[in-house]
Amino acid sequence: MPKLSVIVPCYYNEENIPVTTRELVANEANFPPEVTFEYVFVNDGSGDNTLGALRQAQAQYPGRIRIVDLAGNVGSYNAIVAGMAHATGDCLSVITADLQDPPELMAQMYSHWQRGFKLVIGNRQDREETGLSQTLAKVFHWLMKNLALRNIPDGGFDFVFFDRQVATEVLKLQERNSNVFYLMVWLGFAYVNIPYTRRKRKIGKSRWTLSKKIKLLIDSLMAFSFVPIRAISVLGLGLGIIALIYGVYVIALKIISPNEPAGWTTLMVVMLFVSAFQMTALGVIGEYVWRGLDASRQRPLYVVREVLNPDEIPRKGPSYADHA
Known part of the structure; x- marks a missing residue:
């Protein structure tokens, strides 16, 4: 039965x-x-x-x-x-x-x-x-x-x-x-x-x-899902490529116009964007670390x-x- x-x-x-x-x-x-x-x-x-x-x-x-x-x-x-x-x-x-x-x-x-x-x-x-x-x-x-x-x-x-x-x-x-x-x-x-x-x-x-x-x-x-941690890697790689291109552009601009004043606005935007990404990345990584710690306690x-x-x-x- x-x-x-x-x-x-x-x-x-x-x-x-x-x-x-x-x-x-x-x-x-x-x-x-x-x-x-x-x-x-x-x-x-x-x-x-x-x-x-x-x-x-x-x-x-x-x-x-x-x-x-x-x-x-x-x-x-x-x-x-x-x-x-x-x-x-x-x-x-x-x-x-x-x-x-x-x-x-x-x-x-x-x-x-x-x-x-x-x-x-x-x-x-x-x-x-x-x-x-x-x-x-x-x-x-x-x-x-x-x-x-x-x-x-x-x-x-x-x-x-x-x-x-x-x-x-x-x-x-x-x-x-x-x-x-x-x-x-x-x-x-x-x-x-x-x-x-x-x-x-x-x-x-x-x-x-x-x-x-x-x-x-x-x-x-x-x-x-591994998507959150993989997304950080992909986004980080993308930002690295953008930073490399921008670096080449800045060097070229310096050679062509040595007296051109530095772009304060551009610099601040880049810094804020990269900082935001870093904090987000740390948050996602922290979620995974906390879950590992929680599991290790075996409560x-x-x-x-x-x-x-x-x-x-x-x-x-x-x-x-x-x-x-």
């Missing part, structure tokens, strides 16, 4: 939990009767009563819900890794707690998994969201596809269905400051891409701020305060290091 573990990272989702659990449990009717389910809700250091709402849901649906309560907020991707480490299913899925991604798509994903695909991606072909949020999302995924991972689908994704082997390999990597979904694609398993339209959030307010989006873009590019990605298993009393949970 195959077991499906549905991982749900939660951050300030107190109002969403009752609706989310009800829809997830109702979605079981779309699966063959032999499939069993567990729902791994990861409370990512929420400051509201998300944990209390999860405890109520666990009591309402006995035998189904496992709660992983993290000691602090570590970000949704690290929370997903925590859920993967505590999930026990033969296949797993990740879905958002606000139900912007349709749970009913999981049944179709499951059918592809049965046919041997290790990874099934729910690909956002369109969004009900508009404005700046939609524009930023399109720019982010265009950059990732063209500068980092060319085999990712257009439009981006964070709704996936994958095999236990994929989860095991991701946990082995112990990646820091990365993108767990892109890691799944990077592993190289053939995947199926299922398009869908992402819905608007109806309950609560998104905590996915602009600063978090910018950090995700930087982390993803640094983790999967855990998350620390679990407690794990509330179905029909069990709470127990103190292990950190990520215990699963690595």
